[in-house]
Amino acid sequence: MAEKAKQAEVEATEAPKKEAPVVSEAQANPEKFLKEFNWHNYQEGIDEVDDKQLKEFEKLVAENFVDTLNDEVVEGTVVHISDRDAIIDINAKSEGVISLNEFRYNPNLAVGDKVEVLIDVREDATGQLVLSHRKARVIKAWDRVNAAHDSGEIVNGFVKCRTKGGMIVDVFGIEAFLPGSQIDVKPIRDYDQYVNKTMEFKVVKINHEFKNVVVSHKALIEADIEIQKKEIIGQLEKGQVLEGVVKNITSYGVFIDLGGVDGLVHITDLSWSRINHPNEIVELDQKLNVVILDFDENKSRIQLGLKQLSKHPWEALAEEVKVGDKVKGKVVVIADYGAFIEVADGVEGLIHVSEMSWSTHLRSAQDFVSVGDEVEAVILTLDREDRKMSLGIKQLTPDPWTDITGKYPLASKHTGIVRNFTNFGVFVELEEGIDGLIYISDLSWTKKIKHPSEFCAVGDKLEVIVLELDVEGRKLSLGHKQTTENPWDKYETEFALETVHNASIAEIVDKGATVEFNEDIVAFVPSRHLEKEDGSKLKKGEAAEFKIIEFNKEFKRVVASHTAVFKAEEVANVKAAVKKAASAAAEAKPTLGDANDALQALKDKMDGKA
Numbered sequence: 001m002a003e004k005a006k007q008a009e010v011e012a013t014e015a016p017k018k019e020a021p022v023v024s025e026a027q028a029n030p031e032k033f034l035k036e037f038n039w040h041n042y043q044e045g046i047d048e049v050d051d052k053q054l055k056e057f058e059k060l061v062a063e064n065f066v067d068t069l070n071d072e073v074v075e076g077t078v079v080h081i082s083d084r085d086a087i088i089d090i091n092a093k094s095e096g097v098i099s100l101n102e103f104r105y106n107p108n109l110a111v112g113d114k115v116e117v118l119i120d121v122r123e124d125a126t127g128q129l130v131l132s133h134r135k136a137r138v139i140k141a142w143d144r145v146n147a148a149h150d151s152g153e154i155v156n157g158f159v160k161c162r163t164k165g166g167m168i169v170d171v172f173g174i175e176a177f178l179p180g181s182q183i184d185v186k187p188i189r190d191y192d193q194y195v196n197k198t199m200e201f202k203v204v205k206i207n208h209e210f211k212n213v214v215v216s217h218k219a220l221i222e223a224d225i226e227i228q229k230k231e232i233i234g235q236l237e238k239g240q241v242l243e244g245v246v247k248n249i250t251s252y253g254v255f256i257d258l259g260g261v262d263g264l265v266h267i268t269d270l271s272w273s274r275i276n277h278p279n280e281i282v283e284l285d286q287k288l289n290v291v292i293l294d295f296d297e298n299k300s301r302i303q304l305g306l307k308q309l310s311k312h313p314w315e316a317l318a319e320e321v322k323v324g325d326k327v328k329g330k331v332v333v334i335a336d337y338g339a340f341i342e343v344a345d346g347v348e349g350l351i352h353v354s355e356m357s358w359s360t361h362l363r364s365a366q367d368f369v370s371v372g373d374e375v376e377a378v379i380l381t382l383d384r385e386d387r388k389m390s391l392g393i394k395q396l397t398p399d400p401w402t403d404i405t406g407k408y409p410l411a412s413k414h415t416g417i418v419r420n421f422t423n424f425g426v427f428v429e430l431e432e433g434i435d436g437l438i439y440i441s442d443l444s445w446t447k448k449i450k451h452p453s454e455f456c457a458v459g460d461k462l463e464v465i466v467l468e469l470d471v472e473g474r475k476l477s478l479g480h481k482q483t484t485e486n487p488w489d490k491y492e493t494e495f496a497l498e499t500v501h502n503a504s505i506a507e508i509v510d511k512g513a514t515v516e517f518n519e520d521i522v523a524f525v526p527s528r529h530l531e532k533e534d535g536s537k538l539k540k541g542e543a544a545e546f547k548i549i550e551f552n553k554e555f556k557r558v559v560a561s562h563t564a565v566f567k568a569e570e571v572a573n574v575k576a577a578v579k580k581a582a583s584a585a586a587e588a589k590p591t592l593g594d595a596n597d598a599l600q601a602l603k604d605k606m607d608g609k610a
Contacts, residue, residue, distance in 0.1 A: 073136045078113045088117055088131055096131035103133065105158035105170050105198060116140060137173025144172045145213055149203040157201045157215060159194045167194060169201065169215055176203075182216035185225060186247050186257065189284075225260035232261050236302070238292055241309070246286045254278045256290055256304055263302035265290060270306050272313050272346030274332045281306070313346030314387045323379050327391070331373045339365045341375060341391055349389035351377055358394050358401065358433025363420075368393070400433040401474055408434070408466050408476065413483060418460045426452045428462055428478060436476030438464060445481045445488060446520040446556065487520055488553045495521060495548050495558060500565060504543045505530075513538065515546060521558055523548070529561035538562060 076088035079095065086103065088096045096117065103109045118136040119129060148155050157169040157176065167178040178201070180188060205214035244256035244263070253266045270281045282288065290304040321327075329343035338352040356368040369375060377391035408414065408430065416428035416436065425439045443455050456462060468477035495501070495517065503515040505525075512526045525546065530537040538544055550559035 073116050073118050073139055075114055076117045076131070078109065078111050078115060081109065081111060086115075088115065090117060090119075090129070090131070092129055094128050096129035098131045098133050104196075105156065107198060134173050141172035141174045142211070145174060145176075145203055145206065149206050152202065154200050154202060154220065155215075156198055159197050159199060161195060162191050167191065169199075171201065171203075171213065171215060174211075174213055176201075176213035176215045178215050178217065182214075182218045185218055185221050229260035232259055236292060236295060238294060240292045241289055242292065243287060243289055244304075246282050246284050246288070249278050249282065249284060251277060254282055256288075258302075261302065263290065263292070263304040265304045265306050269293065269304070269308065272307050272310070273342065274340075274348070312387075313344060314384060317344060317347055317384070321379070321382070323382050325379050326376060326396075327379060328374065328376050331369050331371050331375060334365050334369065334371055336364055339369050341377060343389070343391075347389070349377070349379070349391040351375075351391045351393055355380065355390070355392035355394055358397075358399055359429070359435045394433070397433075400431060401471065404434070404471055405469065408469065410466050410469060412466050413463065414466070415461055415463055416478070418456050418458050418462060420458065421452045423451065426456065426462075428464055430464075430476070434476070436464065436466070436478040438462070438478045438480050442467070442479035442481055445484070445486050448556075488556065491521060492551065492553050495551055497548055497551060500545050500547045501560075502543065502545055503560075505538050505540050508540050513540070515560060517558075523558040523560040525560050525562065529563045531563045533566045 074090050076090040076096065078086055079089045080087035081100070084100055086098050086100060086109065088098055090096055096119070098115075098117065100109075109115075115133055116136040117131040117133050118139065120132040120135065144155075147153070155171055157171040157178075159178070160168045160170055160175070162168075163177070166180045167183070169176045169178045180191065182204070183191075183194065199217055200220060201215035201217055202219045203213060204216045204219060206212070242258050244258045246254055247257040247262060248255040251267075253264050254270065256263045256265060265278075267275065267278055270278055275281060288306065289309060290306055291308050292302060293305045293308070294303040295301060327343045327349070329341035329349070331339050332342045332348065333340040336353075338350050338355075340348045340350055342348050351365075351369075353363065353365045353368075356365065357363070375393065376396065377393050378395040379389060380392045380395070381388070381390040383389070414430055416430045418426055419429045419435065420427040425437050426443070427435050427437055429435050440449055440452055443449055443452065447455070449455050462480050463483045464478040464480055465482040466476065467479045467482065468475075470476075501517055503517055503523075506514045506516045506522070509524075512524055513530060515523050515525060517523060523546065525538075527537075529549075532538060532544075544562045545565045546560035546562050547564045548558065549561045549564060550557065552558075
């Protein structure tokens with residue numbers, strides 16, 4: 001009972017006390033209320049708010065909501081992300097909207113992230129705030145860029161597009177320039193692969209006057225590479241095998257990236273076989289093992305080798321290969337003195353041009369083979385120690401000089417083909433391997449030839465006579481003019497001394513003139529022998545009689561004279577007169593004085609005094 005009483009006492013204590021009813025102003029003083037009642041607010045449906053409540057509301061707004069009338073950058077919170085927009089809460093009366101395009105630099109944007117915004121439009125048609133993250137970033141970006149440049153801070157940037165010489169990167173809302181040389185440590189072949197990607201950069205240069213910013217991704221890589229480079233260089237040793245990546249290919253070799261250190265594999269160290277270009281062996285970005293051949297004191301120039309990792313082909317050459325064996329191979333290089341034949345991978349032999357044909361007249365190797373030709377040859381010499389081999393092609397056929405005296409005896413007549421000229425003669429091929437020389441003096445009996453090309457052309461067929469044969473020296477001396485009779489044998493009689501011939505002056509030359517008696521005989525007439533009987537001289541084209549006063553068969557020299565023709569007639573007349581006078585004197589028996597007078601008159605006449 002006591003407990004119940006105590007409980008009842010507690011309930012009575014805790015029960016709310018009943019307050020006296022509140023009397024409103026309208027009830028207390030109806031007349032005053034009606035007099036001061038605001039009928040406008042009543043008609044507009046506006047409830048009257050107590051001044052105390054209004055002040056509390058204004059205080060709450062001032063403490064919790066931002067002022068949307070100024071241009072200050074404020075911080076907002078991402079509360080929702082749609083396919084196109086992000087909804088941002090900035091503690092305003094309504095939430096703001098920002099296009100996701102403004103967050104391309106930050107693809108990891110998530111609900112709850114804090115972002116800086118600037119109010120772009122206070123309220124749109126739907127009553128929402130339109131915010132701009134890009135404008136807010138631009139306002140703050142310049143301070144951030146300067147701070148990043150001074151401190152060396154690594155910043156994130158969004159690669160927007162390509163431009164001349166590099167890329168445009170969005171950094172803190174500012175468009176910065178990324179030069180092509182600053183993208184990576186290795187040459188870039190495809191710039192487009194970086195577009196629309198977010199990467200880390202370092203601000204390397206700022207132009208405050210023009211508000212230009214230059215960034216570099218390469219600087220970040222180089223910092224890491226420099227550490228690796230020092231480690232690698234410190235461990236380099238000749239003969240060491242390292243793994244590398246083909247960084248660049250040139251006509252003279254391949255540059256290999258060894259992890260921050262570049263080395264060169266010269267084209268001759270790529271393969272034991274001959275190659276025309278390194279891209280026949282390697283390709284860009286290919287991983288391969290290389291051996292260190294040499295380096296300078298600073299280890300900045302490293303010479304690498306690839307072929308040295310495999311056994312030398314000469315060591316793999318079969319032991320049974322010996323001198324005299326026939327081998328087949330491909331022509332890989334041609335020089336004037338011969339051709340190199342690859343008989344096995346990396347094993348080459350030289351065919352000297354003198355071993356390509358039995359002919360003693362040497363020609364160029366290009367006349368016999370071309371690069372890429374498959375040829376068969378005989379091993380002439382083999383030196384495994386010095387890795388040298390000489391080959392021959394002509395040994396595959398019999399030596400044509402073996403029975404040369406039987407096929408080409410002295411004075412025998414043959415037909416050959418003109419193969420080559422020299423200043424002193426013509427080389428004529430009688431058959432493969434048998435060449436003979438026609439000296440320029442043995443080409444024609446009558447023509448004066450300064451160079452063989454005036455007489456014939458390469459490829460012409462000529463009849464020849466074997467004049468001399470040197471079996472040991474493998475030399476044939478041939479003659480062409482000997483295939484016909486020497487016309488000067490006939491001319492020696494026809495144009496003998498004192499013979500007279502009719503001809504015309506062909507040309508007036510120095511110290512005389514020339515006359516053509518036929519197609520072979522062109523005689524020279526000295527100036528004093530051009531005088532005519534009346535004292536004048538013969539002119540070009542003028543016909544006259546000429547007496548041969550000199551004929552040299554050996555040197556094919558003929559000299560003629562016109563003056564000797566009429567002077568010789570006068571001498572004959574004088575001689576006849578003398579003879580006649582002597583006869584008359586004998587008959588008349590003149591005195592000795594008379595005879596002397598007659599002889600003196602004849603003598604004077606002969607001397608031109610009469």
